[in-house]
Amino acid sequence: xxxxxxxxxxxxxxxxxxxxxxxxxxxxxxxxxxxxxxxxxxxxxxxxxxxxxxxxxxxxxxxxxxxxxxxxxxxxxxxxxxxxxxxxxxxxxxxxxxxxxxxxxxxxxxxxxxxxxxxxxxxxxxxxxxxxxxxxxxxxxxxxxxxxxxxxxxxxxxxxxxxxxxxxxxxxxxxxxxxxxxxxxxxxxxxxxxxxxxxxxxxxxxxxxxxxxxxxxxxxxxxxxxxxxxxxxxxxxxxxxxxxxxxxxxxxxxx
Amino acid sequence: xxxxxxxxxxxxxxxxxxxxxxxxxxxxxxxxxxxxxxxxxxxxxxxxxxxxxxxxxxxxxxxxxxxxxxxxxxxxxxxxxxxxxxxxxxxxxxxxxxxxxxxxxxxxxxxxxxxxxxxxxxxxxxxxxxxxxxxxxxxxxxxxxxxxxxxxxxxxxxxxxxxxxxxxxxxxxxxxxxxxxxxxxxxxxxxxxxxxxxxxxxxxxxxxxxxxxxxxxxxxxxxxxxxxxxxxxxxxxxxxxxxxxxxxxxxxxx
Amino acid sequence: xxxxxxxxxxxxxxxxxxxxxxxxxxxxxxxxxxxxxxxxxxxxxxxxxxxxxxxxxxxxxxxxxxxxxxxxxxxxxxxxxxxxxxxxxxxxxxxxxxxxxxxxxxxxxxxxxxxxxxxxxxxxxxxxxxxxxxxxxxxxxxxxxxxxxxxxxxxxxxxxxxxxxxxxxxxxxxxxxxxxxxxxxxxxxxxxxxxxxxxxxxxxxxxxxxxxxxxxxxxxxxxxxxxxxxxxxxxxxxxxxxxxxxxxxxxxxxxxxxxxxxxxxxxxxxx
Numbered sequence: 001x002x003x004x005x006x007x008x009x010x011x012x013x014x015x016x017x018x019x020x021x022x023x024x025x026x027x028x029x030x031x032x033x034x035x036x037x038x039x040x041x042x043x044x045x046x047x048x049x050x051x052x053x054x055x056x057x058x059x060x061x062x063x064x065x066x067x068x069x070x071x072x073x074x075x076x077x078x079x080x081x082x083x084x085x086x087x088x089x090x091x092x093x094x095x096x097x098x099x100x101x102x103x104x105x106x107x108x109x110x111x112x113x114x115x116x117x118x119x120x121x122x123x124x125x126x127x128x129x130x131x132x133x134x135x136x137x138x139x140x141x142x143x144x145x146x147x148x149x150x151x152x153x154x155x156x157x158x159x160x161x162x163x164x165x166x167x168x169x170x171x172x173x174x175x176x177x178x179x180x181x182x183x184x185x186x187x188x189x190x191x192x193x194x195x196x197x198x199x200x201x202x203x204x205x206x207x208x209x210x211x212x213x214x215x216x217x218x219x220x221x222x223x224x225x226x227x228x229x230x231x232x233x234x235x236x237x238x239x240x241x242x243x244x245x246x247x248x249x250x251x252x253x254x255x
Numbered sequence: 256x257x258x259x260x261x262x263x264x265x266x267x268x269x270x271x272x273x274x275x276x277x278x279x280x281x282x283x284x285x286x287x288x289x290x291x292x293x294x295x296x297x298x299x300x301x302x303x304x305x306x307x308x309x310x311x312x313x314x315x316x317x318x319x320x321x322x323x324x325x326x327x328x329x330x331x332x333x334x335x336x337x338x339x340x341x342x343x344x345x346x347x348x349x350x351x352x353x354x355x356x357x358x359x360x361x362x363x364x365x366x367x368x369x370x371x372x373x374x375x376x377x378x379x380x381x382x383x384x385x386x387x388x389x390x391x392x393x394x395x396x397x398x399x400x401x402x403x404x405x406x407x408x409x410x411x412x413x414x415x416x417x418x419x420x421x422x423x424x425x426x427x428x429x430x431x432x433x434x435x436x437x438x439x440x441x442x443x444x445x446x447x448x449x450x451x452x453x454x455x456x457x458x459x460x461x462x463x464x465x466x467x468x469x470x471x472x473x474x475x476x477x478x479x480x481x482x483x484x485x486x487x488x489x490x491x492x493x494x495x496x497x498x499x500x501x502x503x504x505x506x507x508x509x
Numbered sequence: 510x511x512x513x514x515x516x517x518x519x520x521x522x523x524x525x526x527x528x529x530x531x532x533x534x535x536x537x538x539x540x541x542x543x544x545x546x547x548x549x550x551x552x553x554x555x556x557x558x559x560x561x562x563x564x565x566x567x568x569x570x571x572x573x574x575x576x577x578x579x580x581x582x583x584x585x586x587x588x589x590x591x592x593x594x595x596x597x598x599x600x601x602x603x604x605x606x607x608x609x610x611x612x613x614x615x616x617x618x619x620x621x622x623x624x625x626x627x628x629x630x631x632x633x634x635x636x637x638x639x640x641x642x643x644x645x646x647x648x649x650x651x652x653x654x655x656x657x658x659x660x661x662x663x664x665x666x667x668x669x670x671x672x673x674x675x676x677x678x679x680x681x682x683x684x685x686x687x688x689x690x691x692x693x694x695x696x697x698x699x700x701x702x703x704x705x706x707x708x709x710x711x712x713x714x715x716x717x718x719x720x721x722x723x724x725x726x727x728x729x730x731x732x733x734x735x736x737x738x739x740x741x742x743x744x745x746x747x748x749x750x751x752x753x754x755x756x757x758x759x760x761x762x763x764x765x766x767x768x769x770x771x772x773x774x775x776x777x778x779x780x
Contacts, residue, residue, distance in 0.1 A: 200451055
């Protein structure tokens with residue numbers, strides 16, 4: 001079985017390489033103007049040049065830092081607030097409708113407000129990421145708390161557990177699948193808002209770099225940045241998926 | 256549940272009153288923030304002189320156009336990959352490599368290719384709304400009761416008949432879930448495009464209000480974007496309920 | 510000889526010790542949202558007694574158990590424990606639920622699930638590991654400590670619930686159709702397991718079941734309830750000698766007679 005799995009993995013990799021080759025062919029034949037579409041060779045060269053010259057590394061680090069710090073901030077706040085709202089039916093009634101109204105609001109829409117209040121500062125970018133990535137986690141935590149098996153609450157009552165240990169030992173672990181799904185979504189949102197934030201504030205990072213590259217028609221640099229951002233999205237999602245599979249081991253195991 | 260509705264209003268109304276009261280007592284003159292009443296007035300003016308509706312139209316046009324193209328591409332790819340497992344496996348790496356690219360990273364690319372305007376925004380929306388439809392379509396088809404496919408075989412349907420008469424109807428409820436998710440993403444990405452680069456629509460209007468030191472208008476735009484987003488979302492959910500019944504609202508974890 | 514008592518007769522025959530009852534129902538009524546669930550329930554349970562409750566579905570068997578546990582409260586009348594009204598769950602009263610799939614924490618291992626009860630009792634961390642091992646061995650789950658509930662069979666999950674109950678060192682075990690969802694072989698093994706545990710700890714047991722043979726095999730006394738609304742209709746004392754045996758006890762004339770008596774009662778109730 002695993003042999004076949006590897007075979008398909010390899011085959012799909014070969015297909016992916018084929019696509020890149022096709023991209024190279026199109027670029028070489030100049031079917032699309034090289035101003036818009038440089039070949040993968042030039043994008044790759046730009047990527048290497050960026051790292052060798054030491055320009056790209058601080059930008060990558062800046063974006064990663066913003067994304068992670070904002071995401072952690074949002075996770076902490078989102079889970080804490082979600083817990084507070086989730087444990088109390090009363091709080092759910094009072095805050096629920098407001099949350100439902102705010103959910104479809106594009107989180108980037110608060111950027112102008114944040115700029116007005118905090119200027120083009122680092123704190124403003126982190127604040128926007130924190131605010132935007134907060135929602136998936138908040139909502140999924142509230143949802144997870146609402147979906148705890150009622151029998152487990154009875155078990156906790158029969159055992160005479162305190163309110164705090166019911167939250168810590170029953171409600172939070174039971175909501176963990178929902179919370180982790182929220183954190184996964186939050187991570188995607190964090191990366192997006194980090195990039196948008198950098199574009200708007202001009203703070204040093206990949207978002208700003210690719211926007212400047214586009215404005216000055218440095219297409220290879222632009223594509224190098226996009227590839228790097230894609231890689232960042234991929235690696236962060238994989239890392240979280242790994243953590244998730246560890247934490248939710250109890251779900252995967254079969255008899 | 257009249258009581259519950261009423262309780263839900265306590266928090267936002269209280270917040271608004273608090274904001275209003277703070278402005279009334281402190282007499283703040285600010286270029287960055289305005290009282291709720293001022294925002295309300297600015298919003299009323301912008302709505303009546305048509306500028307806000309014009310911006311809404313621009314944003315919705317880009318969002319809907321991108322959603323249509325992206326949704327179509329996603330549906331087509333999803334159908335193909337869902338019905339042809341070999342192709343699905345062969346494309347796995349390519350999709351895994353392209354999908355994690357944050358949609359906003361394509362804003363500069365679209366800017367380079369199309370310049371300012373609708374086309375650039377539509378391109379970015381198209382990219383980002385393709386994925387939810389593609390993923391849901393693929394998994395919806397994979398989740399079809401195998402017995403139904405056997406029925407189709409027994410009836411000697413050809414490929415087109417099979418897709419049209421069995422696969423699509425059976426998978427449609429979940430495909431629509433993907434479409435609904437994509438619709439939400441489309442609006443968000445459209446507004447984000449406008450805020451960060453493209454000089455049209457609601458996002459740009461809000462950005463302009465901020466830069467020209469009109470916090471009242473900026474807040475009005477913010478609230479309006481919230482209202483538009485909520486209505487858009489409501490439309491999609493209602494459509495889904497109407498078309499497939501409330502059971503279809505159950506979403507699988509993404 | 511087996512004896513049948515008329516309805517509403519609340520004397521406790523052959524109560525070991527003969528002292529004041531441990532648990533007593535005094536004219537308990539329960540009405541939920543206009544539905545009368547229980548009417549004028551009165552009976553007593555002595556310390557160390559094994560009482561089984563049978564009856565057709567909808568007769569409020571489980572509800573009486575929940576009233577004793579303090580998870581529910583009567584609309585009128587009183588449920589007392591050691592002479593005082595029950596106000597809420599007690600640490601020395603353990604509940605075993607039928608739906609093992611939902612009553613165990615799926616994210617904790619077998620050891621972790623037992624640990625939950627010890628944690629709530631405030632047992633220090635250093636003592637927990639040894640006690641968990643002892644309890645798991647006692648219920649026949651040796652070496653299963655690192656497995657998750659969904660890796661265990663139904664019978665093993667129910668054993669795990671027994672271990673969690675025993676971790677509370679309970680003086681009373683409330684068992685709500687604990688073996689209803691298990692296959693016959695597993696069920697018999699667990700019945701004997703429970704009997705030997707009870708014999709060793711001297712715990713009082715309130716056992717809800719829909720299996721008449723199980724009730725007779727396990728209990729000192731069987732209470733029959735009738736539905737709509739739930740009320741006590743029959744009390745039968747079981748004077749089969751202990752320790753009991755799956756083969757010989759079930760073949761004795763008394764056993765067959767008692768089974769017949771309860772069977773007739775249920776048939777009459779459902780007619």
